Amino acid sequence: MSSVRQTTTEWVFATLRASILSGELAAGTRHSVYQLAGELGVSRTPVREAVLRLTDAGLVTVERNRGIRIRGVTAEDVRDVFELRLLIEVPAAAYAAGAAADGLLIEVKEASLRLHALADTGDTEAFGVADRHLHAVIASAVGNRHVVAEIERLRDLIAVRGASTIGRSRTTRDIAGEHDAIVEAVCEGEPVAAARAMREHLVRTGTLLMRQLSDGEVDESWAERLRSPSSE
Template identity: 35%
Template structure:
């Protein structure tokens, strides 16, 4: 049985979206485990809502590749293989590394500095073990940075990859402080880009994505809370 009571949904909130966010948070924290089938009534009872918005939210998560429907049973949390992790990292490297190099030479210092609050928020969240704030700030920083390239479709592709490669059980790594080093790489990357050091920024992004790949592997390998 998952433990989702801390994610109880306020009655005035738009249920489908709020339930989906609560379930995403549970995936990140490791409260919903890869490979396990969860029924809508069980999750609904945990969240204090009816089963209908849970089913609707689960269908949204299924479209994102985070869960899959199991006939007459519920939804199974998607398991990621080592090959999946390698392929996600390869695609992101092919897209994000050269984009960072280009943005370092085309974006203004003001545009780049506008991303600094998000970069600093990532570090603060990692140090304070606030995994949800970490994920939200990380998402905002990376997509904001890529948007400076002026290619909406590129941003959408990376956003989809990031959604599908969410780190199940990220909370267990966060508790050990393993996310701090990765968090600090965002500030390093931004400093390099503000200085116009495109080649070094590309190398920093390449190193950061490799670091993220390692965290993915460790996060999926560690025992998750249940």
């Protein structure tokens, strides 16, 4: 693939991904490669390549003779995603608390301060970005770029239909506050406390999202089978 074509494909992928996550390309709607190429002013080839990546990311499905469908999210999707996040982020938080370098701890503190600073601004989009960044910084302590990328992919799967607890189940200040125990444990070098705080935060978030998508009826024991000794 030439550098120009690769750059175009990257731009198309980023543009379509942003449109999906913002809701501009709404969940359940159908589109064609021809239509998207025309709207973006590019040839069909980079659109096809971008769509393959979006399919791998779980954001769209390609249906024979029916085009590209933007995926939505169900309570079952939320449970599946948060089970995976528990398996990844709980031990990552414990690892960060036990092995993070001073430079990374500074990043964690700065990311937490930014999250709190944005909590009262009303800019929920910027707050969401800051929330993602804090989780990514903590996970980066593991030293495996695929861990951070997978967390980002999992969060995209939920964001695809605008699923969020902000302004529905809790405020941005509530969410920022939930991260305090995680940040404190990581920075104080307490792996068990960090794992416990991360688990509590993820279980609460997953449960609230599932309630929103299933009229409030959620089996709260959904995460119990994934409980590990490090989070006790």
